[in-house]
Amino acid sequence: MKKILALLVSVVLFAGLFAGCAKPNQPGGGATTDNRKQTDKKIGLATDEGGRGDKSFNDAAIAGLDKISKEYTVTPQILESKAADQYEPNLKALTQSNDLVFGVGFKMHDAMDAVAKANPNKKYAIIDSVVEQPNVMSINFKEEEGSFLMGVIAGKMTKTNKIGFIGGVDMELIQKFEAGFIAGVKAVNPAAAEDLINRKNVRYAGNFIDVNKGYELAKQLYNSGVDVIYHAAGGVGIGLFNAAKELKNGGKTVWAIGVDSDQALTVPDKADIILASMMKRVDVATYTASKDLIENNFQGGKVVVLGLKEDGVGISNTINPAVTKDVLDLADKYKKAIVDGTIKVPTKPGDVKAFQAPEIK
Amino acid sequence: MDNASLPVVVALMAATLRQATPLILASLGGVFSERSGVVNIGLDGIMTCGAFFGVYGSYKTGSPAMGILFAIIAGMIVSSIHAFLSIHLKADQVVSGVAINLFSGALTSYLLLVLFNRQGQTDGVNALTYPKAFMRGIPVIGGFLSELNWYVFMAIILVFVTYFILYKTSLGLRIRAVGEHPKAADTLGVNVYAIRYLCVILSGALGGLAGASLSLGTTNLFREGMVSGRGFIALAAMIFGGWRPFGAMWASILFAFADAFQIVAQGFGWAIPYQFYSALPYILTMIALAGFVGKTTAPAADGVPYTKGER
Numbered sequence: 001m002k003k004i005l006a007l008l009v010s011v012v013l014f015a016g017l018f019a020g021c022a023k024p025n026q027p028g029g030g031a032t033t034d035n036r037k038q039t040d041k042k043i044g045l046a047t048d049e050g051g052r053g054d055k056s057f058n059d060a061a062i063a064g065l066d067k068i069s070k071e072y073t074v075t076p077q078i079l080e081s082k083a084a085d086q087y088e089p090n091l092k093a094l095t096q097s098n099d100l101v102f103g104v105g106f107k108m109h110d111a112m113d114a115v116a117k118a119n120p121n122k123k124y125a126i127i128d129s130v131v132e133q134p135n136v137m138s139i140n141f142k143e144e145e146g147s148f149l150m151g152v153i154a155g156k157m158t159k160t161n162k163i164g165f166i167g168g169v170d171m172e173l174i175q176k177f178e179a180g181f182i183a184g185v186k187a188v189n190p191a192a193a194e195d196l197i198n199r200k201n202v203r204y205a206g207n208f209i210d211v212n213k214g215y216e217l218a219k220q221l222y223n224s225g226v227d228v229i230y231h232a233a234g235g236v237g238i239g240l241f242n243a244a245k246e247l248k249n250g251g252k253t254v255w256a257i258g259v260d261s262d263q264a265l266t267v268p269d270k271a272d273i274i275l276a277s278m279m280k281r282v283d284v285a286t287y288t289a290s291k292d293l294i295e296n297n298f299q300g301g302k303v304v305v306l307g308l309k310e311d312g313v314g315i316s317n318t319i320n321p322a323v324t325k326d327v328l329d330l331a332d333k334y335k336k337a338i339v340d341g342t343i344k345v346p347t348k349p350g351d352v353k354a355f356q357a358p359e360i361k
Numbered sequence: 362m363d364n365a366s367l368p369v370v371v372a373l374m375a376a377t378l379r380q381a382t383p384l385i386l387a388s389l390g391g392v393f394s395e396r397s398g399v400v401n402i403g404l405d406g407i408m409t410c411g412a413f414f415g416v417y418g419s420y421k422t423g424s425p426a427m428g429i430l431f432a433i434i435a436g437m438i439v440s441s442i443h444a445f446l447s448i449h450l451k452a453d454q455v456v457s458g459v460a461i462n463l464f465s466g467a468l469t470s471y472l473l474l475v476l477f478n479r480q481g482q483t484d485g486v487n488a489l490t491y492p493k494a495f496m497r498g499i500p501v502i503g504g505f506l507s508e509l510n511w512y513v514f515m516a517i518i519l520v521f522v523t524y525f526i527l528y529k530t531s532l533g534l535r536i537r538a539v540g541e542h543p544k545a546a547d548t549l550g551v552n553v554y555a556i557r558y559l560c561v562i563l564s565g566a567l568g569g570l571a572g573a574s575l576s577l578g579t580t581n582l583f584r585e586g587m588v589s590g591r592g593f594i595a596l597a598a599m600i601f602g603g604w605r606p607f608g609a610m611w612a613s614i615l616f617a618f619a620d621a622f623q624i625v626a627q628g629f630g631w632a633i634p635y636q637f638y639s640a641l642p643y644i645l646t647m648i649a650l651a652g653f654v655g656k657t658t659a660p661a662a663d664g665v666p667y668t669k670g671e672r
Contacts, residue, residue, distance in 0.1 A: 051481065199627075201628065202627070209585070209586035210589040212587065216379070216621065219508075235482070235584050235586065242580045250493055269484060
C-alpha cells in the first residue's frame with residue numbers, strides 16, 4: 001500500500017515537471033479559409049533560459065516567427081531551454097523535423113556550432129553570436145547605437161547630473177549597451193558621463209533574473225543622487241522599475257529606461273517612470289531570415305549586423321510625455337549622424353574615454 | 362517632496378535588513394523542520410510557491426494581506442507533500458526536497474500561464490503599503506525606518522517567537538527531543554510523527570511567507586526564477602547559525618550585509634572585477650565559519666526517518 005502511494009506521489013510530482021511545458025494551441029489553426037501563401041518549409045526555434053515570456057529577447061524572436069506564420073503556411077516549432085545542458089538536445093531535436101533552426105542567444109554558440117557541423121544539409125541561424133559554419137547565418141545587433149540614443153535622452157533629462165547603468169552580467173554583449181549609453185550621455189552632457197566612465201555609477205547584478213537584486217541596486221544608485229538609470233539586465237531591470245516607482249510615489253523625480261522591447265507596454269503599471277526603451281528588433285531578424293528561407297534566398301555563413309541604419313535597433317514607440325520634443329529632435333539628429341557614419345559609437349566601456357562626439361545642436 | 366538622500370551607512374543598514382528578511386524567514390522555517398529531525402532542502406521551492414501564490418492572492422482578492430495568507434497556505438500545502446513523503450513514507454528527505462524544488466518551478470510556470478495567462482512574469486498587483494511618510498516623521502531613526510517594509514518587522518518578531526516556542530514551551534522541548542532522540546521521546550508518550558508533521562508544515566508556512574516577502578515586499582509581481590537560490594542561502598544561514606533562531610538571524614544578516622555592501626562597493630570605482638564583490642557574501646561566510654564560529658552540531662536525528670518500535 002505504501003509503495004503504491006509513494007509511486008503515485010512521485011508520478012504526480014514528475015508529471016508536474018512536464019506540466020510547465022504545456023502550451024496553448026497556435027492561434028489561427030482552425031480557420032476555414034487560409035489566405036496564407038503555401039510553403040512546405042519548416043522552421044524551429046530554441047530559446048535560451050529566458051524562455052517565453054521574458055518580455056524582451058526571446059519573446060521578440062518568437063514574435064517574428066508568429067508574423068511569418070500569418071503570411072505563410074508554417075507552424076514554427078518552439079522549444080524552451082531551461083538550462084544550458086538542454087541547448088544541444090533541443091537544437092538536435094529541432095533539426096530532425098525542420099529546415100531552418102534558430103538558436104536565440106549568444107549562450108547557444110557552442111551547441112549551435114556542434115549541431116550545425118553534424119548536419120551540413122540543414123540551415124541554422126543564431127542570434128547575438130557568430131558561428132563560423134557555412135550553413136549558419138549569424139545575426140547580430142549594434143546595441144551600442146540604440147543605447148547611444150538612450151544616453152542622449154538620459155543626458156538631457158537628468159536634473160541632478162547623475163546617471164546610472166545596471167547591467168546583468170559583465171561581458172562583451174552587455175558592455176556594448178554600457179559603452180553606447182555612456183557615449184550618448186557624454187555627447188550631450190559630459191559632466192554626467194564622468195561617473196559612468198569611471199564606473200562609479202555602473203552596477204552589475206551578476207545574473208538576469210533576480211528582481212529583488214535589481215531593486216536594491218537601483219535603490220542604492222538613486223539614493224546616491226542618480227535620477228536616470230538605464231538597464232540591460234532582463235528581469236533584474238523589473239526591480240529597477242519597482243524602485244523608481246516607489247521613489248516616485250514618495251515624491252521624488254526619478255526615471256528608468258527600458259531595453260530590448262517597448263517596456264512601457266510590457267510592464268504597463270510602471271509606464272509612468274519609463275522614459276523610453278531601447279528596441280532590439282529580434283523579431284525583424286527572425287522574420288527576415290525565415291522569409292529568406294521560404295523564398296530560397298537564405299544565405300548560410302553570412303554575418304548580418306543590424307544597427308540603426310537597418311532599423312535593427314532604435315527608440316521605442318512609447319515615449320514618456322516628460323521627454324520634450326527638443327530632446328527627441330536632438331536624438332533624431334544623432335541618429336542621422338550615426339546612420340551616415342559621422343559618429344562611430346564605441347563598443348567597449350574602455351573606449352568611451354577617448355570617444356569624442358561631434359557637437360550637434 | 363525632496364530629493365534628499367540618506368547617509369550611506371543608514372541606507373546600507375536598511376538595505377541589509379531588507380535583503381536579510383526573506384533569508385531570516387526561510388531559515389526559521391529550516392530551524393523548525395530540522396530541529397524536529399526533518400531536513401528540508403525544499404525551502405527554495407516552497408519560497409517559489411509562496412512568491413507565486415502571494416501575488417496570485419493579491420491579484421484575485423485585491424488585498425495584499427490575503428496574498429500573504431495565500432502564500433502561507435501554499436507553503437504549508439507544498440511542505441505537507443514533503444512531510445508525507447519523508448515522515449510517512451520514510452523517503453530520503455534530500456531527494457524529496459529536491460523533488461519539491463523541481464516541482465515548484467514547473468508548477469508555478471504552468472500556473473502562470475493558466476491563472477494569469479502570462480509567461481515569465483505576472484503584471485503588477487497590490488503590494489502591502491508601508492507608511493513611508495509617517496515613518497520619516499519619526500525623529501532620529503525616521504529615515505532608517507522609512508526604508509524598511511513590514512516584512513522586516515515580521516521577520517524579527519518571528520525570530521523572538523521561534524525562540525520562545527523552541528526554548529520556553531513544552532512544545533519546544535518536545536520538538537527538540539524528537540530531533541535529538543525520537544525513540545526516547547516516543548517512550549515518554551510524545552507523538553513523534555505529529556510533532557514532525559507540525560514542524561515541517563510550520564517550515565512551509567515560514568517559507569511561503571519568505572516567498573511573499575520577495576514578491577509582495579520590495580516588488581509587486583512574480584517572475585520565474587526570482588527566488589534565485591535564496592532558499593539555499595537560508596539553509597546555509599540556518600546551519601551557520603547552529604540551528605538556533607537567533608544564530609540563523611545573525612547569519613542571514615551577515616549574508617545580506619555582504620550583499621548590500623558589495624552594491625555600494627561597486628561604486629567605489631576600484632579596478633576590481635565585480636565578480637569579486639559578488640563573491641563577498643560567500644568569502645565572509647567562509648572566514649566566519651573558519652575563525653569565529655565554533656563547531657556547529659546538527660540535531661542528532663536530523664534527516665533520519667523514524668520508525669516506531671524499531672530497534
